[in-house]
Amino acid sequence: MxxxxxxxxxxxxxxxxxxxxxxxxxxxxxxxxxxxxxxxxxxxxxxxxxxxxxxxxxxxxxxxxxxxxxxxxxxxxxxxxxxxxxxxxxxxxxxxxxxxxxxxxxxxxxxxxxxxxxxSPMLEERVPTPPFVALLVSGGHTQLIAVTKIGDYRVLGESMDDAVGEAFDKTAKLLGLDYPGGALLADLAKQGVPGRYTFPRPMTARPGLSFSFSGLKTFAANTFLSGADDQQTRSDIARAFEDAVVETLMIKCRRALDITGFRRLVMAGGVSANQALRECLGKMMHKRCGEVFYARPExxxxxxxxxxxxxxxxxxxxxxxxxxxxxxxxxxxxxxxxxxx
Missing domain, CATH: 3.30.420.40 (ATPase, nucleotide binding domain)
Known part of the structure; x- marks a missing residue:
């Protein structure tokens, strides 16, 4: 054995x-x-x-x-x-x-x-039992997976261009943050004023579970180039970008759960450590009387x-x-x- x-x-x-x-x-x-x-x-x-x-x-x-x-x-x-x-x-x-x-x-x-x-959530004391929807979000991947049992995976949707982690890092670089900038952008967003800027929620107005974050990154760049170059503006743009990403992921996860009928959601990958994303998906699953699982940040x-x-x-x-x-x-x-x- x-x-x-x-x-x-x-x-x-x-x-x-x-x-x-x-x-x-x-x-x-x-x-x-x-x-x-x-x-x-x-x-x-x-x-x-x-x-x-x-x-x-x-x-x-x-x-x-x-x-x-x-x-x-x-x-x-x-x-x-x-x-x-x-x-x-x-x-x-x-x-x-x-x-x-x-x-x-x-x-x-x-x-x-x-x-x-x-x-990776199986490394924790509280582990998910299939079936569940898995949201995989990292520097190289953005995918929604239907997991009927361990080893049996069906891709429901994925990114057509930049992965969400890649978009975080590129936007962070635009704002003058060091590499890797995803976590630094999330910290900067905490100082941002909610609602000062409203960024699009890409591909949420059409049906389906595909993702696209390249245009959102470009929208952030255009907003930055057309505004004042000060710390508060950078924080507000970071907040608007993070809010758009988090809401987009939430909308797609909700659709995936509706399509599959599953009541459990697993999120994994580097971006799953994002606190705003964890809070948003946690509230969503609580309202649905479901459960969300993720690993500790390390x-x-x-x-x-x-x-x-x-x-x-x-x-x-x-x-x-x-x-x-x-x-x-x-x-x-x-x-x-x-x-x-």
Whole structure:
């Protein structure tokens, strides 16, 4: 029985290793952020990210093993992120993960990064039970997923252009905030005057569950260029932008719940840590006599814990990788095979 899994995450600019034990829960969690490495460039530089993963992944795994007080023979399986993400970054974690599994004579499994995010609320004491609607909001993805059971996913809608996290970061850069700016923009919005500016709620006047945030970003830019350049104006624009994003996501979530008839909502990904979004969706679900679930902030961004957990679920369901090492920089979530158990 596979109960103790090492998880490795190297899909972008976070380097992570964690160990999840089915009986004890999360027993080790190590993370190295590359933010300082990429700040001078205003965004992630793929080649620099890959090289840093080469330097940091093995020491992080060693730190996780030490933190858990485990040796190689205590690990029952190795999970690594295989996609989606940056090809060069993914191949580092995949190569190390597959090599360790071979050396330790345990099975390996390639984990879908977004399934890891989707399952991150399972790391909490209060966990969602399928069926539920999942809102996945990160720097690279904005998706609504119908989850009838773990491993059985149907994409209901997704972004046609910028992901919501990407729109947050680009708007933050416009307002003069450092990279990554999403959380900084949310802090700035707290000082904004509600209603001074009203931004559009994109694609809410038409039916469907698709998203588009590129135009909203442009609207923020035009508003900024046509107004006064002072701190209060920046705060007001940040507030208007955040309000528009949050209400747009709420409207689409409500539609998805109406279409599916589900009474539970899960939100995951980096943007799910946004306090305004949590409060808005919490109030909406309370009015609907439903429930909303999300992970603590440290498990909203990329982390090894979610990969270890998702890997354990997949390994217990019979998933195994052969000796080939491959990554999937583009990997639709609904192409994942269903779990046998």
């Amino acid at each position: 596979i109960t103790c899994v090492l998880g490795i995450e190297t899909s972008c600019d976070e380097n992570c290793a964690a160990i999840y034990d089915q009986n004890k829960g999360l027993i080790a969690n190590q993370l190295h952020s590359q933010v300082k490495l990429h700040v001078p460039y205003g965004g992630v530089v793929p080649e620099l990210a890959s090289r840093d993963h080469v330097r940091k992944t093995v020491p992080l795994i060693q730190a996780a093993m030490s933190q858990a007080g485990l040796k190689a023979s205590d690990i029952h399986g190795v999970a690594y992120t295989s996609g989606p993400g940056l090809a060069g970054a993914l191949i580092v974690g995949a190569t190390i993960g597959r090599a360790l599994a071979y050396a330790w004579r345990v099975p390996a499994v390639a984990v879908h990064h977004m399934e890891g995010h989707l399952l 498990f909203c961004t990329d982390n090894g814990a979610m990969i270890a957990y998702a890997g354990m679920v997949r390994l217990q369901g019979g998933a195994r990788e052969n000796l080939d090492i491959s990554v999937r920089p583009r990997w639709p979530l609904d192409q994942l095979p269903s779990l046998s158990t």
